[in-house]
Amino acid sequence: MYRSIFENATEGIYQTTPNGKFISANPALANILGYDSPEELINNITDISNQIYVETKRREKFINALKKDNNTARFISLVRRKNGNLIWIAEKAHSVKNSQGELLYYEGTVEDVTNRKIAEEALQYQQEQTERLLFNILPGPIAVRLQMQESTIADSFSEATVLFADLVNFTELCTAIPPTELVKLLNEIFSVFxxxxxxxxxxxxxxxxxxxxxxxxxxxxxxDHAEAIAQMALDMLKEIKRFHTKDGQPFSIRIGINSGPVVAGVIGIKKIIYDLWGDTVNIASRMESQGIADKIQxxxxxxxxxxxxxxxQERGTISVKGKGEMKTYFLMDKL
Incomplete structure (x- = not known):
């Protein structure tokens, strides 16, 4: 009965000496490793460590695992077949000892898990790509909360600073250059930002x-939220001068900044976005739209x-839609 199971099993079955030679092997193992018969496998493989395993010292790790627990539940390795092709196998093995506790040989089974390994790696790659995309779209802490399936992500912040920047006369430029060139230009500018x-x-x-x-x-x-925004705004004015229109004219931007409480959260189930709401945001937008080219209001x-x-530099009082008269200033430089 044992011989029948041994010969007809779909899993590879083997016995090996401690120094890495096959004592026995069934037809399934020979087939997995690309040999015509168990005899051919046993006669050709005299050093399992170097002839079978791809990773250096993989056999040593296998033996160390057996020494520690006397068995391995699922030992995954990349191995070579007779024709040189590489496959992934999963081994379940145990040590066989005599009544005095002396090691006689290792005995185990082998399963070809190449297709499963490829599928797992493909799934892991897709998961990594999805995670990378998620972390590009959302702030890191928010992406983590979304991964934890938090139903509603909304937070109040008592102090924050918001900046809006807008390219001056960009609408006119849109009609003068091809769409692809326009998108490329915007991408270059915003990448710097x-x-x-x-x-x-x-x-x-x-x-x-x-x-x-x-x-x-x-x-x-x-x-230091306001200081960081102020420094970025000053650098934005410097960086925008590196870009020019076709006739050599440098671009100009208007920048508006406001500080105060905001509410932030994730909205939507498709094309999700992390956004801000509140008077602080609306007024920051007004500071930009009612600002002056190359100035930070x-x-x-x-x-x-x-x-x-x-x-x-004090600008004075301006009329802000929905807010009435407001005193504003132009940020000039760092002291």
């Missing part, structure tokens, strides 16, 4: 056409935070 946001530890929220939105103090609170709230650290 993205690098600045990463440099200062800020969170890019989104782009809307030729407008760029970034925030400090979310999703992780930080005391800030509210009195932001001015009060940065006063003494940065140089400002």
């Amino acid at each position: 993205d690098q600045l946001a990463e440099q200062y530890g800020l969170e890019k929220i989104k782009t809307i056409g030729d407008a760029y939105m970034v925030a400090g103090g979310i999703p992780i609170e930080r005391e 800030v509210t009195e709230f932001t001015y009060n935070i940065l006063c003494g650290k940065y140089l400002f």
